[in-house]
Amino acid sequence: MxxxxxxxxxxxxxxxxxxxxxxxxxxxxxxxxxxxxxxxxxLVTREEFDIQAQLLARTRERLQALEARVEALEKTRSGQ
Structure with a gap:
């Protein structure tokens, strides 16, 4: 060896x-x-990509919450 x-x-x-x-x-x-x-x-760095991916995930969560609120408001409004 x-x-x-x-x-x-x-x-x-x-x-x-x-x-x-x-x-x-x-x-x-x-x-x-x-x-x-x-x-x-x-091109972007991996760090920049990860930051944008996190931002997108938070934005999606907020959008879903807002959509649920709008749907609830529409239901209560149509019920009146």
Whole structure:
């Protein structure tokens, strides 16, 4: 079985080798291009999405309560 220290050394050497290779430049360019494309899209963060989902749930609850009140008022009014 391989020694964890040997694996760490190998990983460090590979990282150093890749940092100085054209692959690193390609990765940087790809990340920049992807970041630019995603920046143009109308996206929200997960936190913003969750906040809006909570707001929508509260709004639905209030709407249902208001609908029930209107229905009760209509029943009492039609009964008069």
């Amino acid at each position: 391989l020694d964890p220290k040997t694996l760490e050394e190998f990983g460090a050497k590979m990282s150093a080798l890749l940092a100085n290779s054209p692959a690193r430049d390609i990765e940087k360019n790809a990340k920049a291009m992807l970041g630019g494309l995603l920046g143009k899209l109308d």
